[in-house]
Amino acid sequence: MHEDDLTRAEEDYFSSLTVAEADGDDRAVEAALRPKTLDELIGQQRVREQLSLVLEAARQRERAPDHVLLSGPPGLGKTTLAMIIAAEMSAPLRITSGPAITHAGDLAAILSGLNEGEVLFVDEIHRMSRPAEEMLYLAMEDFRVDVVIGKGPGATAIPIDLPPFTLVGATTRAGLLPGPLRDRFGFTGHLELYDPQDLELIVRRSAGLLDVTLRDDGAAEIAGRSRGTPRIANRLLRRVRDYAQVKADGTVTQEVAQKALDLYEVDPLGLDRLDLAVLDALCRRFGGGPVGISTLAVAVGEERETVEEVAEPFLVRSGFLARTPRGRVATPAAWEHLGLPVPASAEAAAWSKDTLWDEA
Numbered sequence: 001m002h003e004d005d006l007t008r009a010e011e012d013y014f015s016s017l018t019v020a021e022a023d024g025d026d027r028a029v030e031a032a033l034r035p036k037t038l039d040e041l042i043g044q045q046r047v048r049e050q051l052s053l054v055l056e057a058a059r060q061r062e063r064a065p066d067h068v069l070l071s072g073p074p075g076l077g078k079t080t081l082a083m084i085i086a087a088e089m090s091a092p093l094r095i096t097s098g099p100a101i102t103h104a105g106d107l108a109a110i111l112s113g114l115n116e117g118e119v120l121f122v123d124e125i126h127r128m129s130r131p132a133e134e135m136l137y138l139a140m141e142d143f144r145v146d147v148v149i150g151k152g153p154g155a156t157a158i159p160i161d162l163p164p165f166t167l168v169g170a171t172t173r174a175g176l177l178p179g180p181l182r183d184r185f186g187f188t189g190h191l192e193l194y195d196p197q198d199l200e201l202i203v204r205r206s207a208g209l210l211d212v213t214l215r216d217d218g219a220a221e222i223a224g225r226s227r228g229t230p231r232i233a234n235r236l237l238r239r240v241r242d243y244a245q246v247k248a249d250g251t252v253t254q255e256v257a258q259k260a261l262d263l264y265e266v267d268p269l270g271l272d273r274l275d276l277a278v279l280d281a282l283c284r285r286f287g288g289g290p291v292g293i294s295t296l297a298v299a300v301g302e303e304r305e306t307v308e309e310v311a312e313p314f315l316v317r318s319g320f321l322a323r324t325p326r327g328r329v330a331t332p333a334a335w336e337h338l339g340l341p342v343p344a345s346a347e348a349a350a351w352s353k354d355t356l357w358d359e360a
């Protein structure tokens, strides 16, 4: 409950900032750059259209929309979409996260404080405790919670009716959610990594809001190095803006963007330290694979989830890594990107029938 209040206070604080006031504080700038409506949101065409229909139908029926699950890698706009859903429904938004809900009682307190039509955003919903999760099933389906008073044989469950509300859950991996929870969401939106054209539009929009003079080739350079992720695109824009201001005449050109991003060690294709470490381990230590994701994670000193949820989607999408039934393998492009000779086995794997390029 405390955590929830804190996050709300932060959100109130951020939303009260103007872009100019926010300048200088990265988190505040990020909040200020968030699109406020579905129309303002760039890319994610399919999710936007689907969600727009869900919201419009709910508005016409004057009912709270169905619960919404948003899945996808970090930084693609799940929190932004939750805020947009609330704004589009003219409803207040409450924000909390799975790890903050350690006891069912925490969730009961949040749920029983909801008002009719309110939107409750639970980030990292797959990390909620099991008892809280079970309480949520009932709350989502019957708008009711059973609060248990006492312990042992004398314990009694007191049912509390809840007003209709909309739960928006966000997860980096929908596959980690138990089936009964997943099934209670009326709509699931899968957010995909953005293509460079959409990222370019996002960079141009952000530059406009931040009053940065940005040439088209500068925007393309930043977009190309943003790992398909708007949060990274906005962050790189801010670093390039610093460089342009201090080392150039303030205008972000391709040359300025290149120099700035080289200085910050952002790979020309956007690969970050973890991506490169994964490829390096895959090629140099495991001869290009196949190797299991857990072994790979240990080799780079990271959690399995981080490698699987953060690095892997981008590496697969960029054509550097393939998921096969026997484990992860490096593609010829990965060897080339690391400046290593492509072994014959990698060439063969690229054409092999048992190589599933996107599934495992």
Ligand SMILES: Nc1ncnc2c1ncn2[C@@H]1O[C@H](COP(=O)(O)OP(=O)(O)OP(=O)(O)O)[C@@H](O)[C@H]1O
Binding pocket: 029, 030, 031, 033, 034, 035, 040, 041, 042, 043, 044, 073, 074, 075, 076, 077, 078, 079, 080, 081, 170, 202, 230, 231, 234
């Ligand atoms: N479609 C978009 N158009 C423009 N900007 C976007 C879009 N999606 C996200 N952003 C920007 O990217 C930043 C990150 O978005 P957001 O915090 O919503 O991501 P997230 O998926 O919730 O990430 P996490 O799961 O890591 O919290 C925001 O500041 C927002 O300005």
